[in-house]
Amino acid sequence: MSNIEHDEAAIVIIGSGAGGGTLAYELTAKGLPVVVLEAGPYLRNEDYVNDEWEAFNQMAWLDPRTTSGSWRIARDFPNLPAWIVKAVGGTTTHWSGATPRFKAHEFAARSTYGRIDGANLLDWPITLVELAPYYDKAEVAMGSTHVHGRKPLPANNNYTVFANGAERLGYKFYSTGPYATNAEEYDGRPASIQDGFNFQGDKNKSKWSTLVREIPRAEATGLLDLRPESHAVQITHDASGRADAVLYLDKDGNLQRQAARLVAVAANSIETPRLLLQSASPMFPDGLANSSGQVGRNYMRHTTGSLYARFKDPVRMHRGETMAGVIADESRHDPDRGFAGGYFLETISLGPAFLASFSDPGAWGRGFTEILEAYANTAGLWIVGEDLPQESNRVTLNTTLSDKNGLPVPNVHFDDHTNDIAMREHGYAQAELLYEAVGSVGAQRTPPYPSTHNMGTSRMSARSEDGVVDKWGRAHDVPNLFISDGSVFTTSAAANPTLTIVALAIRQAEYIADQLKTGGI
Amino acid sequence: MAFPAKYPQMNATELTDEARSVLIRVIRVAFPHPSFPDAPYERTADTILREAENSTWFRVALTQGLLTLGHLAGGDFRDLNDEDGTKVLRRIETTEFFGFIRRTTVLNLYDNEDVWEILGYEGPSFDKGGYINRGFNDLDWLPEARTETYDGPEQLIEIATNASVAKIRGGENTPAIERDTSNQPGKRDATMMEMTK
Numbered sequence: 001m002s003n004i005e006h007d008e009a010a011i012v013i014i015g016s017g018a019g020g021g022t023l024a025y026e027l028t029a030k031g032l033p034v035v036v037l038e039a040g041p042y043l044r045n046e047d048y049v050n051d052e053w054e055a056f057n058q059m060a061w062l063d064p065r066t067t068s069g070s071w072r073i074a075r076d077f078p079n080l081p082a083w084i085v086k087a088v089g090g091t092t093t094h095w096s097g098a099t100p101r102f103k104a105h106e107f108a109a110r111s112t113y114g115r116i117d118g119a120n121l122l123d124w125p126i127t128l129v130e131l132a133p134y135y136d137k138a139e140v141a142m143g144s145t146h147v148h149g150r151k152p153l154p155a156n157n158n159y160t161v162f163a164n165g166a167e168r169l170g171y172k173f174y175s176t177g178p179y180a181t182n183a184e185e186y187d188g189r190p191a192s193i194q195d196g197f198n199f200q201g202d203k204n205k206s207k208w209s210t211l212v213r214e215i216p217r218a219e220a221t222g223l224l225d226l227r228p229e230s231h232a233v234q235i236t237h238d239a240s241g242r243a244d245a246v247l248y249l250d251k252d253g254n255l256q257r258q259a260a261r262l263v264a265v266a267a268n269s270i271e272t273p274r275l276l277l278q279s280a281s282p283m284f285p286d287g288l289a290n291s292s293g294q295v296g297r298n299y300m301r302h303t304t305g306s307l308y309a310r311f312k313d314p315v316r317m318h319r320g321e322t323m324a325g326v327i328a329d330e331s332r333h334d335p336d337r338g339f340a341g342g343y344f345l346e347t348i349s350l351g352p353a354f355l356a357s358f359s360d361p362g363a364w365g366r367g368f369t370e371i372l373e374a375y376a377n378t379a380g381l382w383i384v385g386e387d388l389p390q391e392s393n394r395v396t397l398n399t400t401l402s403d404k405n406g407l408p409v410p411n412v413h414f415d416d417h418t419n420d421i422a423m424r425e426h427g428y429a430q431a432e433l434l435y436e437a438v439g440s441v442g443a444q445r446t447p448p449y450p451s452t453h454n455m456g457t458s459r460m461s462a463r464s465e466d467g468v469v470d471k472w473g474r475a476h477d478v479p480n481l482f483i484s485d486g487s488v489f490t491t492s493a494a495a496n497p498t499l500t501i502v503a504l505a506i507r508q509a510e511y512i513a514d515q516l517k518t519g520g521i
Numbered sequence: 522m523a524f525p526a527k528y529p530q531m532n533a534t535e536l537t538d539e540a541r542s543v544l545i546r547v548i549r550v551a552f553p554h555p556s557f558p559d560a561p562y563e564r565t566a567d568t569i570l571r572e573a574e575n576s577t578w579f580r581v582a583l584t585q586g587l588l589t590l591g592h593l594a595g596g597d598f599r600d601l602n603d604e605d606g607t608k609v610l611r612r613i614e615t616t617e618f619f620g621f622i623r624r625t626t627v628l629n630l631y632d633n634e635d636v637w638e639i640l641g642y643e644g645p646s647f648d649k650g651g652y653i654n655r656g657f658n659d660l661d662w663l664p665e666a667r668t669e670t671y672d673g674p675e676q677l678i679e680i681a682t683n684a685s686v687a688k689i690r691g692g693e694n695t696p697a698i699e700r701d702t703s704n705q706p707g708k709r710d711a712t713m714m715e716m717t718k
Contacts, residue, residue, distance in 0.1 A: 050646060050647050105680055167667075172673060172677075176668040193650055193653045195647045204651070316660075331679075332679050366607075376642075
């Protein structure tokens with residue numbers, strides 16, 4: 001591993017997840033040395049544990065956050081708006097692995113859906129055609145099943161219920177993927193042993209994450225200076241308005257300064273805007289790169305919900321991959337359903353500990369214990385669909401509360417749009433029909449979990465008035481500042497975001513390398 | 522998180538054995554599992570009592586709650602049947618006292634092997650080789666399902682044909698720059714204004 005001096009103006013990447021980890025590998029592979037500041041520790045696959053709460057406490061981002069707005073999270077989990085990871089590899093160590101692509105019209109939500117009251121819709125400044133080659137590269141890198149010759153994952157019990165229900169309901173576009181989890185040995189990593197602890201890090205390394213692929217490969221180039229337990233506090237700039245350093249707290253709480261010639265922020269959609277807001281200065285009084293006023297706004301979390309259905313016979317959904325099934329039939333845009341945009345249905349499974357905490361937060365009594373009593377006979381699915389950007393759904397600094405470092409904590413404000421609510425209700429109803437078609441005797445509508453899909457707080461726009469970064473993820477206001485995570489999503493689309501984050505990061509790396517070569521930065 | 526009492530003598534607030542036994546009954550009435558033996562409920566009650574030791578607020582709320590539950594129960598709460606006990610708990614479900622018991626129970630009762638086995642959950646599996654050879658696909662009451670991508674005659678219609686969308690859909694041949702990238706109200710509104718003039 002390389003050592004880069006603190007006063008050497010370096011390429012500094014903040015975050016090592018889907019965006020930051022990919023960017024770090026792609027740049028080092030092109031011969032460019034980088035510093036990666038990762039707030040969390042360097043956990044390895046062998047450190048992970050097959051226990052829901054123990055793993056959660058080991059991996060999750062648990063620094064205090066606050067919430068406001070009418071979303072149920074603000075009542076049930078007021079200090080846990082998001083369920084993401086603080087460790088090397090970021091949330092790719094926790095993600096389910098689903099890799100659907102965005103559809104062409106989802107890059108043009110404003111043009112396709114028209115004006116929708118309360119929504120801050122905008123077309124992306126890029127198209128599917130432009131991103132398609134990078135989707136290919138990302139799918140190959142991540143080993144997505146069902147594409148590029150990768151074989152499908154086998155059907156586990158939860159999928160067998162899900163797919164039979166789909167078939168009987170008349171759905172056509174169901175399968176066990178695409179998932180970036182190996183059905184057979186691929187890229188030096190083994191096939192899944194179906195252990196059911198995907199959300200807990202995956203000890204077997206069958207699931208793609210930047211921890212198992214991009215980070216070790218970047219290290220192997222000798223050009224990566226990875227600094228775990230390094231929490232970025234501020235991006236500073238010079239008199240010309242160019243970023244010139246990143247201030248961060250090391251593991252002992254000492255403030256360090258890393259000089260920078262280029263800064264790429266990939267800290268996930270709550271910490272990324274938090275860092276930009278913490279970087280306000282007399283030249284950038286509303287926060288760095290925030291002349292549009294859009295930093296922190298348009299926070300999206302996907303329209304989600306789960307349905308846990310009970311049967312007379314055993315399912316044992318905990319056996320096998322946590323997610324290994326997707327139905328795409330409802331991912332279309334069809335306003336006759338009463339909402340714009342679409343959603344996927346994907347299998348999901350929780351153990352009793354998480355099912356108790358998340359299936360119906362606040363519930364108790366006979367109705368609650370029936371959910372747990374039926375555990376062995378329960379099948380589960382997750383609704384994941386497009387949610388609409390709203391300016392008032394927003395990450396701000398809560399200056400009345402400090403974290404252990406004395407920094408203001410982020411507040412996450414969220415209200416569902418009526419479109420989101422209509423989509424969720426439709427999803428629940430379809431899921432109930434699906435399971436009824438295979439004989440369910442009861443079902444629990446589970447509200448959204450703390451968000452694992454966090455998007456939109458530094459969005460991409462053609463015009464600098466409308467967003468924070470351009471089509472390359474480069475800040476409109478600061479020429480050597482890039483955003484490299486899901487924060488740049490102009491709209492959320494229905495698909496799980498990781499594949500798109502990775503594709504954008506591969507594309508951004510090409511652009512950065514090219515611009516550095518030609519003096520464009 | 523610790524909230525030490527300002528006056529040390531208050532820390533002596535004792536939860537008696539009787540209070541513990543009322544607490545166990547409260548948990549069983551609130552979270553009834555006929556198949557569970559007493560041990561998981563006792564374990565959970567002891568966790569609650571331990572956590573109360575670390576928080577003055579919870580300790581006083583819990584102590585007061587357990588001491589006075591009998592007033593609502595019209596006698597000893599432990600003498601009520603499940604149905605009547607549930608009614609009493611419904612009346613206090615928004616109290617800090619019950620909320621503390623509920624939250625701590627949800628987090629702890631189900632996070633232990635002693636109930637997993639009863640519920641049919643098998644716990645850690647990696648060390649046993651996962652379920653690849655231990656029944657991940659042993660469901661036998663439904664037919665085998667297709668795992669591959671659908672390759673029949675139908676195509677997924679991404680935009681319903683009845684959707685009155687703008688002609689430009691960000692489609693294959695449309696350069697991004699020509700598309701509507703404004704976040705301002707669209708033309709439709711301007712047209713409306715002209716209509717009403």
